[in-house]
Amino acid sequence: xxxxxxxxxxxxxxxxxxxxxxxxxxxxxxxxxxxxxxxxxxxxxxxxxxxxxxxxxxxxxxxxxxxxxxxxxxxxxxxxxxxxxxxxxxxxxxxxxxxxxxxxxxxxxxxxxxxxxxxxxxxxxxxxxxxxxxxxxxxxxxxxxxxxxxxxxxxxxxxxxxxxxxxxxxxxxxxxxxxxxxxxxxxxxxxxxxxxxxxxxxxxxxxxxxxxxxxxxxxxxxxxxxxxxxxxxxxxxxxxxxxxxxxxxxxxxxxxxxxxxxxxxxxxxxxxxxxxxxxxxxxxxxxxxxxxxxxxxxxxxxxxxxxxxxxxxxxxxxxxxxxxxxxxxxxxxxxxxxxxxxxxxxxxxxxxxxxxxxxxxxxxxxxxxxxxxxxxxxxxxxxxxxxxxxxxxxxxxxxxxxxxxxxxxxxxxxxxxxxxxxxxxxxxxxxxxxxxxxxxxxxxxxxxxxxxxxxxxxxxxxxxxxxxxxxxxxxxxxxxxxxxxxxxxxxxxxxxxxxxxxxxxxxxxxxxxxxxxxxxxxxxxxxxxxxxxxxxxxxxxxxxxxxxxxxxxxxxxxxxxxxxxxxxxxxxxxxxxxxxxxxxxxxxxxxxxxxxxxxxxxxxxxxxxxxxxxxxxxxxxxxxxxxxxxxxxxxxxxxxxxxxxxxxxxxxxxxxxx
Numbered sequence: 001x002x003x004x005x006x007x008x009x010x011x012x013x014x015x016x017x018x019x020x021x022x023x024x025x026x027x028x029x030x031x032x033x034x035x036x037x038x039x040x041x042x043x044x045x046x047x048x049x050x051x052x053x054x055x056x057x058x059x060x061x062x063x064x065x066x067x068x069x070x071x072x073x074x075x076x077x078x079x080x081x082x083x084x085x086x087x088x089x090x091x092x093x094x095x096x097x098x099x100x101x102x103x104x105x106x107x108x109x110x111x112x113x114x115x116x117x118x119x120x121x122x123x124x125x126x127x128x129x130x131x132x133x134x135x136x137x138x139x140x141x142x143x144x145x146x147x148x149x150x151x152x153x154x155x156x157x158x159x160x161x162x163x164x165x166x167x168x169x170x171x172x173x174x175x176x177x178x179x180x181x182x183x184x185x186x187x188x189x190x191x192x193x194x195x196x197x198x199x200x201x202x203x204x205x206x207x208x209x210x211x212x213x214x215x216x217x218x219x220x221x222x223x224x225x226x227x228x229x230x231x232x233x234x235x236x237x238x239x240x241x242x243x244x245x246x247x248x249x250x251x252x253x254x255x256x257x258x259x260x261x262x263x264x265x266x267x268x269x270x271x272x273x274x275x276x277x278x279x280x281x282x283x284x285x286x287x288x289x290x291x292x293x294x295x296x297x298x299x300x301x302x303x304x305x306x307x308x309x310x311x312x313x314x315x316x317x318x319x320x321x322x323x324x325x326x327x328x329x330x331x332x333x334x335x336x337x338x339x340x341x342x343x344x345x346x347x348x349x350x351x352x353x354x355x356x357x358x359x360x361x362x363x364x365x366x367x368x369x370x371x372x373x374x375x376x377x378x379x380x381x382x383x384x385x386x387x388x389x390x391x392x393x394x395x396x397x398x399x400x401x402x403x404x405x406x407x408x409x410x411x412x413x414x415x416x417x418x419x420x421x422x423x424x425x426x427x428x429x430x431x432x433x434x435x436x437x438x439x440x441x442x443x444x445x446x447x448x449x450x451x452x453x454x455x456x457x458x459x460x461x462x463x464x465x466x467x468x469x470x471x472x473x474x475x476x477x478x479x480x481x482x483x484x485x486x487x488x489x490x491x492x493x494x495x496x497x498x499x500x501x502x503x504x505x506x507x508x509x510x511x512x513x514x515x516x517x518x519x520x521x522x523x524x525x526x527x528x529x530x531x532x533x534x535x536x537x538x539x540x541x542x543x544x545x546x547x548x549x550x551x552x553x554x555x556x557x558x559x560x561x562x563x564x565x566x567x568x569x570x571x572x573x574x575x576x577x578x579x580x581x582x583x584x585x586x587x588x589x590x591x592x593x594x595x596x597x598x599x600x601x602x603x604x605x606x607x608x609x610x611x612x613x614x615x616x617x618x619x620x621x622x623x624x625x626x627x628x629x630x631x632x633x634x635x636x637x638x639x640x641x642x643x644x645x646x647x648x649x650x651x652x653x654x655x656x657x658x
Contacts, residue, residue, distance in 0.1 A: 033370065033397055034219070034334040035119065036325065037233040038318055039087075041080065041131050041155070041240040042354065043311065043340030045073075045365040054259065056252045056312045059319030060367070063338055065377045066331075067369030068417055073384040074428040074442055078342040078354040078361040080240075081134035083386060087339065088114040088133070088145065090390030092429065094499035095407040099433045102138035111542070111627045111641030113404040114145040115390045116231055122399050124231040125222065127215055130208035131155055131235035136176035146233075151211050153204035155237045156190065157244055163191035171283045172241070192284035193243035193306035195250045200316060203244060205236045209317035213324040220328045234321060236314045239344070241284060241353070243306025245313035250305065252312050258304045260297075261347030262473065269477040271462040273436050273451050274357065276345075281352040295347070304346050332371050335396055337389060340364040349474065357438045357449045357464075358474055362430050368417055370396060380420035381444065383428045388413050405641050407497075427492060436462075437499055441489045445469050448479075448489035454501055465489070517625050517649050521547060524554070525618040527653040529592040531556050531565075533646055538584045540643030543626065545651070548619030548633040555634030556590045556599075558582060558642065565590040565599050566634035569612055573635040578606030584644075625649055 047057035049064035050071075076086040077093045085091075085098045085105060089112055093099050097108055105112065116126040129151040133141035136155065143150060156172045158164050164173075170190030174180045180187065200206035212234040219230035238245060266275040278291025286299065295303075318338070325331050345351035345360045354361040366384055368374055373396070387410035394402050395412045402408060415422040428442045436451045449464040463479040465486055471478075479486050522529070524547065533544050533556065546555035548568060555566045564577040576597040582588070589600040592615075598608040621633065627641040628634070 031398065032123065032229045034223075034229050034330060035124070035231045035393060035397060036216075036321075036334055036336045037231075038321070038336065038338040039084075039130075039132060039233065039235040040314055040318075040338065040340050040365075041235070041237050042342065042344045043239060043314075043365060044343040044360065045071075045340070045363060046308075047311070047315070047365065049367075050365065052259075054253065054257050055308065057315040059315045059322060060338065060365075062319070063322060063336060063369055064367050066371065067336070067367060067374040067376060067378070068420060069379040070366040070368075070384045070413075071379055071381050072428070072442075072444065073364050073366040074362045074386075074430055075340075075342040075364050076386050076430045077432055078356060078430070079432075080341055081137070081139055083341040084133050086386045087341070087389055088116070088142070089406050090115065090387045090402070090404075090408045090410045091406045092387060092409045092431070092496075094431050094437075094439065095409055095497065097500035101134060101136070104139065105133075105142050106144065109406055110625075111405045113402070113406070113641065114142065115393065116145045116233065118390075118394065118402050118404065119231040119397070119399070120147055123229065125219070125228050126231045126233075127151075128233045129212050129215065129235065130204070131237050131240075132233050136178060138178060138181060140178070151208070153207055153237075155204070155240060156242065157204055157237075158190060158194060158242065159196050159198055159202055159244070160191070160194045163194045163242070163244075164188070172280075189283055189285040189287075191242055192281075192287055193302060195245065195247045195306075195309070197247045200246060200313070203238075203246070203313070205238055205314055205317045208234060208236060209320045212321050216321070216324050216328060216330065220330060236317060238314045239307050239310035241280065243303070243310045245306070245310045249313040249316070250309040253305060253308050255301055255305060258301055258308065259346075260300060260304065261350075263475055264347060264350040265475075266349055267464070267466070267474050267477045269480065270464055271451055271477075273434050273462065274438065274449065274464055275349075276351050276356050279353060279355055287352075295352075300347055303352070307344070307346060335393065336367075336369040337393065338365065338367040339386070339389060340366075341386075355432065357430065357432045357440050357447075359447070359466075359468070359472075362440075362442070368392070368396075368413075370417070374417045375420070378420050380416050382413065382416045382420070382423055383425055383442065383444065384413055384416075385410060385425075385428050385430070392417070405643075429493075429496065431499070439493060439496070439499065441492050443489070446485060446489060448486060448493065450490065450493055463490075517646075519623060519625075519649060519651065521622040522651050522653050523618060524615050524653055526614050526616060528594070528614065529554060529590075530652040531590045532587070532648075532650045532652075533589075534585075534587050534648035535582070535642075536585050536645040536647045538582055538586070538642075538644035541640075542642030542644070543624065543628045543634070543636075543640045544588065544642060544646055545623065545625050545649060546628040546633040547621065547623045548615070549621040551619070552615050552617045553619040553621065553633035554590075554592065554615065555628065555632070555636075556588070557634055557636065557640065558644075559636075563588050563590075563599050563601055563606055564634070565592075565597060567592055567597060567612055567615065568633055569615060572612070574609075574612040575635060576607045576609045580606065623651075 046052040049061040082093045135141045391412040395414045431439045440449045451462040465479040541558045543557045561581040591598045
């Protein structure tokens with residue numbers, strides 16, 4: 001973090017309205033609101049505030065009463081990791097190629113600037129707790145997105161030894177802890193639900209809530225001391241399977257009152273690629289292992305009971321966080337958004353969990369609260385998407401419109417937050433990949449899904465069309481009977497860019513793709529340093545290579561299209577910079593020695609100045625290539641992605657003086 005950054009966040013003036021005026025393009029640093037994001041895994045909009053008559057969700061209902069509820073909000077892909085990428089990037093999975101549970105964000109989009117990174121670049125302290133990015137299935141989340149280490153806890157969790165056969169590693173536990181990923185089928189299945197008489201904190205969501213409460217108190221003290229606003233993301237795992245929740249939450253529901261599925265057949269005339277049987281649910285006992293075997297009525301009721309009990313358990317944890325926000329008198333100066341990563345089938349169409357393009361898997365809850373700026377207790381029929389949260393929070397917080405390397409596909413919902421009758425889009429878009437890619441357009445009345453194989457001619461497309469005014473349960477595919485409606489919605493779909501190939505995600509836009517380098521972080525303490533890099537397709541500024549942070553380190557980067565080499569010692573940056581614009585393809589070098597700082601371009605010296613001295617302490621932050629993923633090693637705001645490709649990089653330490 002640069003000294004300029006520290007000054008900018010230290011200008012808090014007590015007594016000013018924290019939200020300022022949304023009429024201005026940018027809110028002053030002193031007026032920046034805090035942001036609290038609450039993410040809930042597998043949460044469909046069946047809370048009390050969404051008119052579910054049996055749901056016991058007083059705390060999420062309380063949040064809805066403070067702001068605006070989106071009735072027609074949709075995820076952009078109904079599976080955990082990709083859905084969270086769309087939220088944090090503001091980009092559709094079809095724009096990024098991040099389609100899978102094991103997708104690696106920084107391998108595919110190393111220069112991407114996520115929502116928390118953007119807020120960090122404007123003076124916010126960013127923190128994450130619980131399930132934020134997906135960790136598991138070979139995915140390790142995105143540590144670069146937050147300023148402090150992630151508070152991680154379990155997603156798959158059991159307290160009853162009987163649930164795991166006496167403490168054995170189960171299939172889903174292995175998936176979510178990245179263990180034995182090549183041996184999943186040899187592992188036992190864990191229980192689909194349990195209900196021990198235990199305290200809330202015995203499960204992960206209780207611990208996440210307790211830690212979030214502590215973080216809010218610390219954030220309050222920090223803001224009072226230096227004016228730093230917070231951006232805290234708290235992610236809760238339930239009601240994701242297994243439905244593990246304390247017994248008192250199961251006791252909130254009478255089994256005879258539970259809403260059982262009313263239509264359990266796939267839609268008539270729907271293409272085979274669209275349907276689902278089995279899947280994730282089959283990794284839990286006592287679910288049948290044969291995907292075609294019918295569930296007993298008792299099992300269906302157990303699963304639905306478990307879902308509602310888990311939702312009420314999470315609601316109680318969210319209540320603890322909201323109550324602490326109130327106790328600390330932070331509610332009036334904090335934007336709160338609650339988001340479910342995707343919906344959840346509970347036996348409708350005969351489907352369980354998610355992973356489809358149907359309504360129950362894709363419709364999600366989105367709640368926004370910002371006292372004084374969003375009318376309390378309001379709702380809107382505006383169609384919304386997960387990707388809209390990024391630009392909405394940016395505008396609501398008064399930050400400049402985001403200019404990021406990745407495609408920013410969302411639109412700001414702020415006009416709707418001010419007036420629920422306002423409209424900023426007339427449809428929502430989402431997708432799900434199977435052996436074909438299904439892309440969907442959801443209007444207020446219809447959903448069209450186009451299933452098309454990669455590189456297949458459009459004539460091979462299969463279509464689904466559902467009319468939610470006449471057939472809310474999706475009992476029949478109307479595509480063949482409503483060709484006019486199909487053509488109208490296909491025209492909307494054709495306005496979207498061609499989807500990124502699942503097999504070619506590394507061929508992304510040249511300015512946002514960096515090759516992988518198997519270079520260990522160099523030991524630079526008390527050593528000279530020589531950096532050699534080859535750059536291709538340079539179109540702007542950004543970091544070539546950086547190591548270190550706010551105290552010690554170095555950064556070779558481009559400023560105003562000129563090569564710069566920054567060395568940071570004890571927080572003070574010394575820079576040597578060339579005076580000639582770099583060509584789009586070039587070879588650059590930098591040297592740090594006891595005697596000098598020097599840079600060269602294509603073998604010719606570009607600039608040389610006296611050295612500030614060697615870096616005396618090994619930097620805490622590791623090596624970054626193509627961006628600076630933590631606090632800034634140079635005099636810029638991280639992550640500062642390079643608008644170009646680093647095609648070659650060598651770093652030598654020791655006797656490399658010039």
